[in-house]
Amino acid sequence: MKKVFLGTLAMAVLLSSCVSQKKYADLEAKQKETQDLLNSATVKLNDCLEEKATASSRLKTLEDQNAFLKANNQELINNMGNLTTLTAKGAENLEKSLESLREKDLTIRKLQDAVTRRDSVNLALVQSLKGVLGNLDDEDIEVSVEKGVVFVSISDKLLFRSGSYNVTNAAKEVLGKVAKVVNNKPDFEFMVEGHTDNVPYASGVLLDNWDLSAKRATSIVRILQKDFGVDPKRMTAAGRSYYVPLASNDSAGDRAKNRRTRIVVLPKIDQFYNMIEEGMKDPAIGGSGN
Structure with missing residues (x-):
């Protein structure tokens, strides 16, 4: 795999009373740090692939040169006594080039394996979610993978009544299915994001769309914790107001798309980036080796 994709965590959040x-600031800083690390890994991986191509071309040239030298070795030795030393040096350089190329190939495979393992984990998670949620032709529920991160997006009308933050009974059935998947994968952490449209809102103690989301x-x-036993240490609650829209908010249909709750699943992100970081220390791709 020539490119590494990672999920961008949308984190400009207003945490609730339970978070x-x-x-949340630590989570946002962690997301920026891991994104910077992934960008650095991508640049170095691309450089490594270019160096591999250059080394392969150089290796072919050296192999041709070595074959020529071996074929004419005796005649050249008879004419120039000191050419034996030069020939030995050429063979030594060729061996060094071969070893360097083997090291680069190994490093590339390690980085690609890390990306493949992450993608395999995400694929298994998506299949599990689709399996329990059933008919995903329903536009009110969407499971997707964006930049290496799994998202479950549930429309506002499925979860809440208009202007309310009380979860409907029908929504609890959906949340129970999601909880079944995440409870079976205790290494996962996830963030629940509330999103609204841009229509001004104020009701009771709620001041605006920030409060509502x-x-x-x-x-x-709370439903995931109290009704379905999800460990609260694995969850983060965040309000995004209307600042991360899916559509323009210019029509009722677009505003409906923007009113949603999104569950952002983070499977073993630290482990994946640790693999990338260790790979980047490999001297074969220009790392410090420290």
């Missing part, structure tokens, strides 16, 4: 601002996110995590 501290510091925890955050309150809806915390309602979801």
Whole structure:
């Protein structure tokens, strides 16, 4: 695999009462750090692939040169006594080139294996979610993978009544199916994001769309925790207000698309980036080796 994809975690969040601002800020900083690391890995991987192509071309030239030298070795030795040393040096350089090429191939395979394992984990997760959720032709539920991260997007009308943050009974059935998958995969962490349209909102203690989106996110995590036994340490609740829209908000249909709750699943991200970081230390691709 020539490119490494990773999920971009949308993190400009207002955490609810059950999730501290510091925890969300740490999560946002971690996402930026891991994104920077992935960008660096991608650049170095591309450089490594280019170096491999150059080394392969050089190897072919050296092999041809070595074959020529061997075929004419005796005649050249008779004419120039010191050419034996030069021939030995050429063979030594060829061996070094072969070894360098083998090291680069090994490093590339390690990085590609890390990406493949991550993609395999995501594929298994998506298949599990699709299996329990059933008919995904329903436009109110969507399971997708974007930049190496799995998302479950559930429309507002399926989860809440208009202007409310109380989860409907029908929505609890859907959430129970999602909980079944995540409970079977205890190494996963995930974030529940509330999204609204841009219509101004205020009701009771809720001041605006920030409050509504955050309150809806915390309602979801409470259901997952209390009704379905999901470990609260694995969950983050976040309100995104109307600042990350899917559509323009210019029509009722577009506004309906923007009113949604999104579950962002993070499977073993630290482990994946640790593999990338260790690979980048390999001297064969220009790392420090420290």
